[in-house]
Structures are given as C-alpha cells and as structure tokens.
Amino acid sequence: MWTKKMALLLATAVLAMTATACGNDNSNGKAASESGSTASPAASSATPAKEKTKVKFWYLWGGVEGENVEKLIAEFNASQDLYVVEGLSVPDVQKVVVGISSGDGPDVTDNFSNNTASYATKGMLEPLDDYIAKSGFDTSDFVPAALEGGKYDGKQYALPINVNFNLLFYNKKMFADAGITEVPKTSDELLAAAKKLTKVNADKSLEVLGFPDFPFVYYTTGMSMAFGGSFISEDGKTLTPDNAGTIEAIKTIQDYRNEFGVDNILKFNSSAKYLDATDPFILGKQAIRIDGPWFGNTVKNVLQKDIDYGVAPLPGPAGHPELAGGGEVSSSTFFIPSNAKNKDGAWAFLSWLMAKENMIKFNDMFANLPARTSAYDDPSLQDIPDFQTFAEAAKNPNLKSFPAFEGQSEYNKIINDEFELAAGGKQSAEDAVKHMKEKSANLLK
Incomplete structure (x- = not known):
C-alpha cells in the first residue's frame, strides 16, 4: 500500500512505497491461520437471520495482492452477523479521493501515512479516537512512529497495518573480495567502503556501483534521518530542513559522485531497473543497497535469485552512537472517510483487520512487517526473508516519521528538488538546505 512519498522521482518512490504499500506477494504457499473474531456472535438457529448492513471497502491493491485482500474480507464476513464488507480494487489514489469528495465513496479505505495530514485538513477523515476509546481497542504495541503517521493535530485519523523503512543490504562476497570485514556504521565508513567496492571500466564508466x-x-x-537529522523542531513549531543530518547526507553522496563522476553515475542509474532480473544488485553490479523489507522477498521468492547478502542498520553520524539505527518510517494506513455512510461497520472491519491475529495474516500474505511489535515472534512470519532483522530494527526509537502537517507534500517536494540539485553538482550542501529553509518558511501555519 505500499509507504512507504515523494514528488521527486515519485515513480521510484512509489515502487518503494507501493512495494511498501502493496508489498510483494509472499509466495510461501501457507494458508492463513485461524483467528478468533471480536465481532458479535452469530445468531442462534432458532432466530431468523438478520440482514447484514453493507460496508464499502475500496483498496489500492490489485492482482494477486487484491485476491489476498478478498480472502480477508470473506473471513471477516463469515466471522459475524452484523455487516457484510464489499471489496473493490481501486488502484488509483486520485479516484479514491474523487469518490470520497463526491459523497459516493467507500466506508473504509487505505492510503499512505504521508497523506494523513493533508486529508485531515481537508476534512476527509473521520477521527478514530472515540471509536478506539469506546471499543477498548489497544494500540499500546504499535510501532510509535507508525502510529504517529496516522495522527494530525493530536487526533488519530488512521491506523497503520504495516511498517516501511529501509536498511542496508550488502553483497558479502564483494565485501570479502575488497577486504572489508565490518559493515559501515557511520557515514565516513560508508563512503570509504563504497570507494573500495567501486569498479571502473577503461572508459571511466562504472562496472560496479559501490555506493547505494x-x-x-x-x-x-x-x-538524512539516519544521519541524525529531523525535519521539524521538537515543539512542532518550526521546520528544520537545514539540519546537520541533511547536510551530511548531501555531502556524502556528493563526495562519492565527485570521485567517480556525476555523469558516469547518472548514466549507470538511468540504465538500471528496479526490482527485476536486471536490477544491478541482483546482477552483482551493485555492492551496497538501501531498501525496504520487501526487497529480500522479491529477490528470494519472486525472482528466486540466490544472492549471499547481509542486512544491517543504516549508517549513523560519526561520533554519535546514541543515534544509531535511525531512519524514516512510513506505513500503509486504513481510515474511515468523514462522509462514510456506515461508520460503525467501517470501524468493525477496520478494528478487526488491525487486531494482532489478522494483522499477522495480512502481513504474512504480503511479506511485510506488521505495525504491532507483539506480532514479531509469530511463527507464521519467520520465513519471510530478513523478517527478524527488520523486526528488531523496528523497535529502535531513533526511527522517525516525516512531519505531518497540511503542507507536508509541498515541503517534501522542496526537500527533494533541492537535494537533487545538490547531488547533481548544481549547488553546495549549505546552499541546498538554505533554499529548503527559505522555500518552506511559510508552509507551517
């Protein structure tokens, strides 16, 4: 549903977020385990059957993933006698928005955490706090940053079904051949290792990309967040794109690109294809990769490639071990539109899907990381590639979510645009963050 966001290179981001949002089908061949329901018990055979009220559920998945969603819908419908959920695959966010705006949209639907604030300020989302309180729904074991991604202005408008963030994937053989015995833990170590791992052809073109x-x-x-940066002040009143983490991230990529040539690297990247058989990491043409929990499942279960790789936390800022294990969290979220016609039914389905047992089923089908940490020891999830590595990393308090406010999409675009200019050699890191600060000055109202 995958999270999991950017206007710059949005197509690539959507791969990550859609892989994050939609995930890759977990081709493990396991049937979903049975789960109890919190809904009302079925009426006795002596009582005439009561007609169920309809709940319209629009979802972004299609294909096999959509079929998996329909399996869960059928299970919910069979678990209680009050509601019947009717699912519809609508893999176009804008069509969902139009449907809601017209008043003829779904009772419950899904989206990405980075849209929560924008939708809430437009009055599109129903606050969930009263539903949570009245039903005693427990959110205590949700990953804090993921839960925060569904909040705006102190209210919970959406709930996360999964957690999307990135770790460092590295080719073990390439590391061994280069004499690198330790995975980079800081930005300096990352840059040094990347230079050793890079291989250049006689014409200066890249044979192996050593840097992610x-x-x-x-x-x-x-x-930027992995390097300790934050894009908003602790009191939530000031945007801070000119943070040390962003400057360090820009300078690190500039240093690498200057070493091997910006044009050479851009040419390499333009010919690379993400998550298919010609992906450079899969071909042995990339030594280090930053990617999400869907990556290993795609490599091993979808593409069925045998690659000896390791997974580690993203490098942090040098001299600050207390900031290790940071990064950005996003989520696939579910919400109830403010003009939904069956809000009680929508909450019944949403809360059922977000219950621990059903969240496990969902993420087992999609090979994703659940938003509840209490699910991480469940046996059914253990054969998802790299699952435990991501599960442990998800508990790190240094993971952050992007600031949620009305202008967050524009803020993100400003950051992306200026970062790209700097990475392309068009401006310094200091000028990039200065421009980010200037252009976002009036966004936070």
Missing part, C-alpha cells in the same frame, strides 16, 4: 546511489530516492529524507 541506486535507487536515489531513498536519500532525501531517509538518509
């Missing part, structure tokens, strides 16, 4: 420059989209905010 592809896909580039993960740098703008995720790497």
Whole structure:
C-alpha cells in the first residue's frame, strides 16, 4: 500500500512505497491461520437471520495482492452477523479521493501515512479516537512512529497495518573480495567502503556501483534521518530542513559522485531497473543497497535469485552512537472517510483487520512487517526473508516519521528538488538546505 512519498522521482518512490504499500506477494504457499473474531456472535438457529448492513471497502491493491485482500474480507464476513464488507480494487489514489469528495465513496479505505495530514485538513477523515476509546481497542504495541503517521493535530485519523523503512543490504562476497570485514556504521565508513567496492571500466564508466546511489530516492529524507537529522523542531513549531543530518547526507553522496563522476553515475542509474532480473544488485553490479523489507522477498521468492547478502542498520553520524539505527518510517494506513455512510461497520472491519491475529495474516500474505511489535515472534512470519532483522530494527526509537502537517507534500517536494540539485553538482550542501529553509518558511501555519 505500499509507504512507504515523494514528488521527486515519485515513480521510484512509489515502487518503494507501493512495494511498501502493496508489498510483494509472499509466495510461501501457507494458508492463513485461524483467528478468533471480536465481532458479535452469530445468531442462534432458532432466530431468523438478520440482514447484514453493507460496508464499502475500496483498496489500492490489485492482482494477486487484491485476491489476498478478498480472502480477508470473506473471513471477516463469515466471522459475524452484523455487516457484510464489499471489496473493490481501486488502484488509483486520485479516484479514491474523487469518490470520497463526491459523497459516493467507500466506508473504509487505505492510503499512505504521508497523506494523513493533508486529508485531515481537508476534512476527509473521520477521527478514530472515540471509536478506539469506546471499543477498548489497544494500540499500546504499535510501532510509535507508525502510529504517529496516522495522527494530525493530536487526533488519530488512521491506523497503520504495516511498517516501511529501509536498511542496508550488502553483497558479502564483494565485501570479502575488497577486504572489508565490518559493515559501515557511520557515514565516513560508508563512503570509504563504497570507494573500495567501486569498479571502473577503461572508459571511466562504472562496472560496479559501490555506493547505494541506486535507487536515489531513498536519500532525501531517509538518509538524512539516519544521519541524525529531523525535519521539524521538537515543539512542532518550526521546520528544520537545514539540519546537520541533511547536510551530511548531501555531502556524502556528493563526495562519492565527485570521485567517480556525476555523469558516469547518472548514466549507470538511468540504465538500471528496479526490482527485476536486471536490477544491478541482483546482477552483482551493485555492492551496497538501501531498501525496504520487501526487497529480500522479491529477490528470494519472486525472482528466486540466490544472492549471499547481509542486512544491517543504516549508517549513523560519526561520533554519535546514541543515534544509531535511525531512519524514516512510513506505513500503509486504513481510515474511515468523514462522509462514510456506515461508520460503525467501517470501524468493525477496520478494528478487526488491525487486531494482532489478522494483522499477522495480512502481513504474512504480503511479506511485510506488521505495525504491532507483539506480532514479531509469530511463527507464521519467520520465513519471510530478513523478517527478524527488520523486526528488531523496528523497535529502535531513533526511527522517525516525516512531519505531518497540511503542507507536508509541498515541503517534501522542496526537500527533494533541492537535494537533487545538490547531488547533481548544481549547488553546495549549505546552499541546498538554505533554499529548503527559505522555500518552506511559510508552509507551517
């Protein structure tokens, strides 16, 4: 539903977020485990059956993933006698928005956490706080940053079904051949290792990309946060794109690109294809990769490639071990439109889907990381590639979500645009963050 966001290179971001949002089908061949329902018990055979009220559920998934969603819908419908959920695949966010705006949209639907604030300020979302309180719905084991992504102005408008963030994937053989025995833990170590791992042809073109420059989209905010940066002040009153983490992220990629040539790297990236058989990491043409929890499942279960790789936290800022394990969290979220015709039914389905047992089923089908940490030891999830590595990393308090406010999409675009100019050699890191600050000055109202 995958999270999981950017206008710059949005197509690539959507791969990550759609892989994040939609995920890759977990081709493990396991049937979903049975789960109890919190809905009302079925009426006795002596009582005439009561007609169920309809709940319209529009979802962004299609294909096999959509079929998995329909399995869960059928299970919910069979679990209680009050509501019947009717699912509809609408894999176009804008069509969902239009449907809601027209008053003829769904009772419950899904989206990405980075849209919560924008939708809430437009009055599109129903606050969930009263539903949560009245039903005693427990959110205590949700990943804090993921839960925060569904909030705006102190209210909970959406709930996360999964957690999307990135870790460092590295080719073990390439590391061994280069004599690198330790995975980079800081930005300095990352740059040094990347230079050793890079291989250049006689014409200066790249044979092996040593730096995780592809896909580039993960740098703008995720790497900045991993390097200790934050894009808003602690009191939530000031936007802070000119943070030290962003400057360090820009300078790190500039240093690498200057070493091997901006044009050479851009040419390499332009010919690379993300998550298919010609992906440079899969071909052995990339030594280090930044990617999400869907990456290993795609490599091993979808493309069925046997690659000896390791997974580690993103490098942090040198001299600050207390900031290790940071990065950016996004989520696939579910919400109830403010003009939904069956809000009680929508909450019944939404809360059922967000219950621990059903969240496990959902993420097992999609090979994603659940938003509840209490689900991480469940046996059914353990054969998802790299699952435990991501599960442990998700508990790190240094993970952050992008600031949620009305102008967050524009803010993100400003950051992306200026970062890209700097990475392309068009401006310094200092000028980039200065321009980010100037252009976003009036966004936070």
